[in-house]
Amino acid sequence: MFEDREEAGRLLARRLAEYRSKDAVVYALPRGGVVLGFEVARFINAPLDLIIVRKVGHPSNPEYAICAVTEKGKPIYNEKEREALNPAWLDKEIIKEREEAKRRREKYLKNRKHYPARGKIAIVVDDGVATGLTLMVALRSIREEAPRELIVAVPVIPRDMADTFRALADKTVFLKEEEYYLGAVGAYYQNFPQVTDEEVIELLEQNVLN
Numbered sequence: 001m002f003e004d005r006e007e008a009g010r011l012l013a014r015r016l017a018e019y020r021s022k023d024a025v026v027y028a029l030p031r032g033g034v035v036l037g038f039e040v041a042r043f044i045n046a047p048l049d050l051i052i053v054r055k056v057g058h059p060s061n062p063e064y065a066i067c068a069v070t071e072k073g074k075p076i077y078n079e080k081e082r083e084a085l086n087p088a089w090l091d092k093e094i095i096k097e098r099e100e101a102k103r104r105r106e107k108y109l110k111n112r113k114h115y116p117a118r119g120k121i122a123i124v125v126d127d128g129v130a131t132g133l134t135l136m137v138a139l140r141s142i143r144e145e146a147p148r149e150l151i152v153a154v155p156v157i158p159r160d161m162a163d164t165f166r167a168l169a170d171k172t173v174f175l176k177e178e179e180y181y182l183g184a185v186g187a188y189y190q191n192f193p194q195v196t197d198e199e200v201i202e203l204l205e206q207n208v209l210n
Helices: 005-015 032-044 087-109 133-143 159-168 197-206
Strands: 024-028 048-050 054-058 061-069 121-125 149-158 171-178
Touching: 005 032, 005 149, 005 171, 024 032, 032 048, 032 121, 032 149, 032 197, 048 087, 048 197, 054 087, 061 087, 061 133, 087 197, 121 133, 133 149, 133 159, 149 159, 159 171
Parallel strands: 024 048, 024 121, 121 149, 149 171
Antiparallel strands: 054 061
């Protein structure tokens, strides 16, 4: 188990040491991923930006993600669940979550513009993988910006999903590939408090390269 997100971020950072001062940008998924992204960005001397992803939860179980979407671009679906849902309801939920993603960008980054990935080494960081939908859509969104190299770095991932992400990124950094996944990212941390909006804003402000 990791002690907390800070420790996991420092461990990821060491695995990414070769990218120190190498024209890289770290893109973190808020909110939890920002804590790790900050540690990585500080260690490799890179700017920290956000890739804001929103989940659409199942109507009978909002915690169960059936779709993930960024501020723009195509959503990624759990196709098995999608077939059983009302398309009009799903379209409405996607629009709502896109608007929430835009609102969060304005809140977190204020007037700072998105740091473009074109021609850069883009490192996408989160605090772990469960269903994988949010990280998949985040990687696709950054890939569309044409980075020189696309890297995904997470502390823990189910082993049966690892190859999927190896196909989506140019390089993967996984600290744990779990054959018998415990069902939730938080199960791999001794301390896993909810990260607040204020913490996200503070970490972004501390990243002086952004």
